[in-house]
Amino acid sequence: MTMGLSSSGEQRRSQLLRGVLDLCLLSLIAERPRYGFEFTQALAAGGLELISDGSVYPLLARMERAGLISSYRAPSASGGAPRKYYRLTEDGRAELTRGRDEWHAFAGQVGRILDDFASTGDDTP
Amino acid sequence: MTNERILAVCRSNWEYRGIDDASVREMLDELSAHLEDASAAGRTTRDVVGDDVRTFAASWARARAPFPRRALRMVSMACFIVGWLALFGCLLRWTTELAVGADDPTFCVALIVVSVAWELRRGTLSLGRSLATGLAATLSAALLTGWLATGGALFTLPLWAAAAMLLPGVPYAVADTRARKATATP
Numbered sequence: 001m002t003m004g005l006s007s008s009g010e011q012r013r014s015q016l017l018r019g020v021l022d023l024c025l026l027s028l029i030a031e032r033p034r035y036g037f038e039f040t041q042a043l044a045a046g047g048l049e050l051i052s053d054g055s056v057y058p059l060l061a062r063m064e065r066a067g068l069i070s071s072y073r074a075p076s077a078s079g080g081a082p083r084k085y086y087r088l089t090e091d092g093r094a095e096l097t098r099g100r101d102e103w104h105a106f107a108g109q110v111g112r113i114l115d116d117f118a119s120t121g122d123d124t125p
Numbered sequence: 126m127t128n129e130r131i132l133a134v135c136r137s138n139w140e141y142r143g144i145d146d147a148s149v150r151e152m153l154d155e156l157s158a159h160l161e162d163a164s165a166a167g168r169t170t171r172d173v174v175g176d177d178v179r180t181f182a183a184s185w186a187r188a189r190a191p192f193p194r195r196a197l198r199m200v201s202m203a204c205f206i207v208g209w210l211a212l213f214g215c216l217l218r219w220t221t222e223l224a225v226g227a228d229d230p231t232f233c234v235a236l237i238v239v240s241v242a243w244e245l246r247r248g249t250l251s252l253g254r255s256l257a258t259g260l261a262a263t264l265s266a267a268l269l270t271g272w273l274a275t276g277g278a279l280f281t282l283p284l285w286a287a288a289a290m291l292l293p294g295v296p297y298a299v300a301d302t303r304a305r306k307a308t309a310t311p
Contacts, residue, residue: 054173058187083158
């Protein structure tokens with residue numbers, strides 16, 4: 001049972017992350033251009049573990065096709081082969097601002113419902 | 126699964142799905158660098174590509190290029206290959222109209238190429254098994270069509286049709302060759 005609850009919690013967390021992963025990536029690129037592995041490191045450092053690190057690539061490809069980000073190749077700070085870095089476009093910056101507002105409004109509404117109704121739960125016969 | 130095997134499966138899958146050569150190389154470089162970084166950070170290949178590498182590769186391919194664009198490229202390149210085979214057949218027989226029968230080498234080679242490419246590019250089988258599957262498919266198809274056509278020609282292909290089949294694939298072939306040269310040049 002505990003296993004089921006834990007797995008259900010992980011599933012919900014994974015679904016929530018899937019819905020906002022594009023915004024997280026846009027936000028990370030807004031700070032500075034990054035390459036694939038750096039995204040997964042930054043997400044993990046922020047407490048967000050992906051089911052598979054590679055899942056950022058289809059999303060990056062989709063955002064590049066949509067013109068939200070662009071890419072270029074440059075040597076990495078850690079050495080080795082040149083990496084493909086992603087940077088934000090003007091459309092991407094606008095999408096990030098819009099997405100942030102939507103997220104704050106949505107999280108606020110969900111938070112209010114969860115907090116307001118949690119206190120009345122004990123009174124139910 | 127080793128990094129090399131993952132990259133080989135992804136390459137097969139992306140080529141099979143009609144991703145152009147330049148994009149395949151770019152995606153392989155990106156994935157290869159990620160696998161190396163992940164390995165240095167103590168992460169496994171499963172942490173990177175998940176439980177099923179083919180699902181991962183397919184999802185990236187779908188995100189990279191929409192299906193109509195990939196399908197157009199696949200069909201054009203298939204016509205390009207068949208067109209060359211037909212031209213080669215016309216040249217060998219020094220004729221302007223190629224009569225293709227079930228026992229025709231051109232027909233058999235085309236069947237082997239198609240079935241091996243199909244199996245190999247899906248990334249499901251090794252080269253040896255793909256070749257065995259291709260030979261089995263070709264033998265069955267040749268016997269069946271030979272029995273149905275009772276030894277006569279299945280169809281005839283004029284020289285102009287063979288040349289016309291090359292046309293849709295020419296832009297893709299030129300772009301792939303240019304991309305290959307650009308990558309080879311340091």
